[in-house]
Amino acid sequence: MTAQYAKDYVAFSYRVQPKTEIKDSDVVFVGYGIVAPEKGWNDYAGLDVKGKTVVVLVNDPDWQTPETKGEFNGRAMTYYGRWSYKYEEAARQGAAAVLIVHDTEPAAYGWNVVESSNTGPNYLAESTDGGAKETVANGWIQLPKAKELFASAGQDFDKLRDAAKVKGFKPVALTGVKANFGFDNVIAKKLSRNVIGVLPGAKRPDEYVLYTGHWDHLGRCTPVAGDDICNGAVDNASGIAGLVTLAQAFKTPGAPDRSVVFLAVTAEESGLLGSKFYAENPVFPLAQTVGGVNMDALNAIGPAKDIVVVGGGKSELDAYVAKLAKLEGRTVKQEPTPEKGFYYRSDHFSFAKLGVPMFNFGSGDELVEGGVEAGKKAAEDYEKNRYHAPGDEYEAITNWDGMMSDLRLYYAAGRMLAMTDAWPNWVEGDEFRAARDKSRAGK
Numbered sequence: 001m002t003a004q005y006a007k008d009y010v011a012f013s014y015r016v017q018p019k020t021e022i023k024d025s026d027v028v029f030v031g032y033g034i035v036a037p038e039k040g041w042n043d044y045a046g047l048d049v050k051g052k053t054v055v056v057l058v059n060d061p062d063w064q065t066p067e068t069k070g071e072f073n074g075r076a077m078t079y080y081g082r083w084s085y086k087y088e089e090a091a092r093q094g095a096a097a098v099l100i101v102h103d104t105e106p107a108a109y110g111w112n113v114v115e116s117s118n119t120g121p122n123y124l125a126e127s128t129d130g131g132a133k134e135t136v137a138n139g140w141i142q143l144p145k146a147k148e149l150f151a152s153a154g155q156d157f158d159k160l161r162d163a164a165k166v167k168g169f170k171p172v173a174l175t176g177v178k179a180n181f182g183f184d185n186v187i188a189k190k191l192s193r194n195v196i197g198v199l200p201g202a203k204r205p206d207e208y209v210l211y212t213g214h215w216d217h218l219g220r221c222t223p224v225a226g227d228d229i230c231n232g233a234v235d236n237a238s239g240i241a242g243l244v245t246l247a248q249a250f251k252t253p254g255a256p257d258r259s260v261v262f263l264a265v266t267a268e269e270s271g272l273l274g275s276k277f278y279a280e281n282p283v284f285p286l287a288q289t290v291g292g293v294n295m296d297a298l299n300a301i302g303p304a305k306d307i308v309v310v311g312g313g314k315s316e317l318d319a320y321v322a323k324l325a326k327l328e329g330r331t332v333k334q335e336p337t338p339e340k341g342f343y344y345r346s347d348h349f350s351f352a353k354l355g356v357p358m359f360n361f362g363s364g365d366e367l368v369e370g371g372v373e374a375g376k377k378a379a380e381d382y383e384k385n386r387y388h389a390p391g392d393e394y395e396a397i398t399n400w401d402g403m404m405s406d407l408r409l410y411y412a413a414g415r416m417l418a419m420t421d422a423w424p425n426w427v428e429g430d431e432f433r434a435a436r437d438k439s440r441a442g443k
């Protein structure tokens, strides 16, 4: 069987080397490719995948459950469901290559997104080992091609996909199938910077509360009406303006008990690279970082009656959100589409993954003026006409009151964390709890 690049599959390498080559590698289907000790789940149990190519399913085993309860939070996506996790786990297991089977519903986006985001340049943070711990090749394969691949080994894809949803699933070798990859890589190095400021705490300066926002945007982009500058006024000049405003607001009344760190990260739009780099090479130890607030694209559509919590139910920070909402007379709502895994798509995730609990909440779509209808309309308009487009301009922000309301809450959230001696953790069974327990125990 041959597969056509971009049409049937995409593949690339996280290793910094001019040539990628894999010859006659055995192919194994590893179900969802998940190793979750806290759930007693191991799709790689008893399997040595060194030098092999693993084929994995996107999302996590209970994604079709209508509720958000279950071993993997039902239809809400867990980190185990994200493509980046599949690559990381395969690399930890020592696999030569990993291919994710694309399926629009569980992926939450079509093949067009996979194709467009994987066939251009890929940005990676520089590593000291040149990516030696990564798999040799990563990629995606279209669903019909995957079915063909399984059939060529005498296996029924649909049957194995069902089997993979059940705990205790055993990986299946695609006997007789060998994978070959070969492509050249063009490597270029670029420099960018994170910018950081700290307000030392008055009582416990070695404990830190973190505010983050990304300062990068897209630069030149596809022109609309002759304008090819993507300014990123909302995404994320608004977040950076918020960061500076909060720094001033913290300084005026005097430092709180704990230190407050204001971090503007680079290259969020290229895959959360600046925040990932900081989290892996922190200026202030993560074990001493209590938690924080990430600001990415603040409310530019007017004050809302509600607050939407992204990734709600994951950490003890939820209790703070409930208190905060009251300060502005707003109600708390859970995110409407947890299956899209938004919690894993901005900078707070880089910290969550290494155990630091991070707030992620903002205005919902129930506006003070015009209610849900007006909010939905404004959100759709942003998505269609401004998001990652030249139309995301300063002039398009016509109402600042919602942003101010959210910022007052972000201030209060940070102030609360900076004045308590509590160490909020992830809830029992959450995928990030083990990382936090380990980091706090080893400090």
Ligand SMILES: [Zn+2]
Residues within 6 Å of the ligand: 214, 235, 236, 268, 296, 297
């Ligand atoms: Zn953004």
